[in-house]
Amino acid sequence: MTAGRHAVVLGAGIAGLLAARVLSEEFARVTILERDRCEGVQARRGVPQGRHLHGLLDSGRAVFEELYPGCTAELVRRGATAAEVLVHTRWYVGGARLVPTSTGLTSVIASRPLLEAVLRRRTCQIPNVRMREGITVRGLLGDADAVTGVATVADGRAEDITADLVVDATGRGSRIEEWLTDIGAAVPDTERLDVDLGYSSRLYRHRPGQLGGHSSVIVSTGTNGRGGGAVHIEGDRWLVTLAGMLGDHPPADPAEFPRYAATLSAPDIHEIVTDSEPLDDPVPYRFRASLRRHFDRMTAVPGGLLVIGDAQCAFNPLYAQGMTVAALQAAALRTCLDGAPATLAARFYAASADPVAAAWRLAASSDLSHPGVIGPRSLRTRLTNVYVAQVQRAAHHDPVVSRTFMRVAHLVEPPAALTHPVTAGRIMLRGSGFAYTRATPS
Template sequence: MSGRITGRALVLGGSIAGLFAARVLSETYAEVVVVDRDVLTGVEKTRQGVPQGRQVHGLLARGRQAIEELFPGITDELVAAGAGSGDVAGNLRWYFNGVPLARDESGMVAVTVSRPMLEFHVRQKVQDVPNVRFLERHDILGVTATGDGRRITGARVREPDTGIERELNADLVVDATGRGSRTPVWLTELGYQRVAEDRLKIGIGYTTRHYRIRTDPFGRDISINVIASPTLPRGAICGRHGDHIELTAYGVLGDVPPSDPEGFDAFLASLAVPDIADAARVSEPVDDPVSYQFPASLRRRYERLDRFPDGFVLLGDSVCSFNPTYAQGMTISALGALALRSHLRSGPPRSLDFLRELARDVLDGPWDLMTTGDLTFPDVPGERTLKVRMAHGLVAKVLDAATRDGKVASAYLRVAGLLDPPEALMKPAMLMRILRYSLGSRPVPVPAPRDGRERPAREPA
């Protein structure tokens, strides 16, 4: 390719973010090496290095588009392999505050796919790229640098079975090791300032169980989504994959759904609507519930550093780890890879420039969206500025209107899906629609969840 850079790129971490990075780097570097401590090749189940892989993973509308840009045709391949596909506003059953959103044909494509299945298909495509190779079953010990520490030159790795250590030289190193990234420590060892971190304590606990469908609880839907709210801080996502169901229940601020079957069923019965408990009741469990906890969202502010070594960038959860209930993680990883692709078009990466671009163009909007949402829960610590309080008031109006009007529901889901900025809801025509329907001018028919017949939404205020 005309933009090819002679040399080697080294990707630390072979999970989703690392795979996206490898795909992009293969377009410009002569060789790309992906290092991971797990076995990667041929793995179709949850990997040891991804303990959260058994939980439901959402792929936002913008994320599906981004992955399609990286791997054209992958949506059709996933559907052919058993993933569900439909319209975000027309084939997903959304409940906010216990009330269903109105339906619409939005044109936004939703895909319900398990994390292991998506990762397997992405990995297969990356493996097919001729100049990419995987170095599996190797621990990552640290990075190597020039004597003055101004440039990262590679990484030190160890094969655990033999204890043999070696150095891998590279022209560019990408840290995609995830939330547990050691880059903050490596930088201080090289004499750099400690990176500042923003944390938002949310205390998400979530538990997943898988089922085989016996009696179809979905109808024309591919997912049932009951979103936690301040009045009932419990939620669940129930997605259809072929003839199987992946069901994740979650609670906020330490309210972890039980991992024993009876306790899990009781938790489902406590949700604002019965749809998900009913879906579990009429289906056949194929495993026991498994729990996972997420204490706090974390953002490392590399873009604020005055100095940063050349030949080194970070992507995915290594930079920013989002509250998983917003389903932003995989989408942000894909968008970060596309941002790196764009940056590389002008030549070898300028590390700090790229991290500032990543923060501004990819991270800031979703981080603010998530933070504003989490601060609706009164016990989540954080400052409720005037801007945040005004956003809370607007979202309350939007969600109220969205239960009555499908166009408002689509507009809201476009923002939540990272297709549009929140400002899109403030355009005059949409704002007038929001005000009209949040004032309860008239109910709009909403499809009933089980028998397909329509019923009216709640009566207007």
């Protein structure tokens, strides 16, 4: 541990908590600065997405478990469900159900506030980590060469906090460009993909035996750009999220909610919402664009500053990648703490570039399969999308393809796993239009 060194983490969302956990191994003191007051298992103002379905991919869960041993069991003790991804949950992709088969993947089904509460409790128990709530970061201290702390305000009082390392984990609304400009530093290029996605989510009472005993159902956005999910979360509740792309947003009107659910490409979610007692009114959320700030491409970043989580790359939520990429970034950060502090940022962006890029490519390529999404469609993207459609058709019938498809989506295996000769042969055989028949849900 570096004697006397102080790291400050901005934001106590998933990325901030994971970063603080990792930095506690190297820094003498880690302070988390959070604008909200975080109490118990509650949705809060700074994380409005917390009211909506948050799927945790298995590669993210594995990092959570590495950093917080036993956290999966703790989540289950607190009411979450741990499910084999294709056995205990139903996945509809491309209009039909993926073959139920063992994938070796565990899905932890919980509300976002519960996931966060468990990580927060464990992080705040670390002796050299301190969390300050109700404090807002207003800017950076330092200059283009080195960040030396942050300017904050709490209860109307301004306070400068010095640090050897500042980590921006303030989420997709981060004001990092403005803060960098204020200290005379360069700003990164930003890549943006407009999807104009709308979510609407509602809680229902869960009864044993519903959905044939399965713990969740996911209906991916079909050709009409509509999709959704219903997951059995803590407190014996269904969290139902409906989603629609390109301005075709699901309604927040309780009477309209089931009608939109009826238009999805599988009936399961509609059955749940018409067969269960609603516990609240639908809550809407609008997500205009995926954003990627390319710190990895900058030739000069100020020393003493890292940007992590959604503040660096905010993914289309449909693919459930955000928390997992934050976890993979934290794991990458852990591998590069040894070495000169002045080059930590360069080491971190290099070490985390691959997982961020891989997730971004998967999501962007899927978004671009919708003709209305505007963006560059290279020949590679178009060929990939033709192939992915074949993969999906094959995955409706072939357990090997369905298993590999899910493992790629969970960022456990690289997309190349779908072009391995044995799998590719099965995809060609089962995924051609001629072999296609609609799978029947069990």
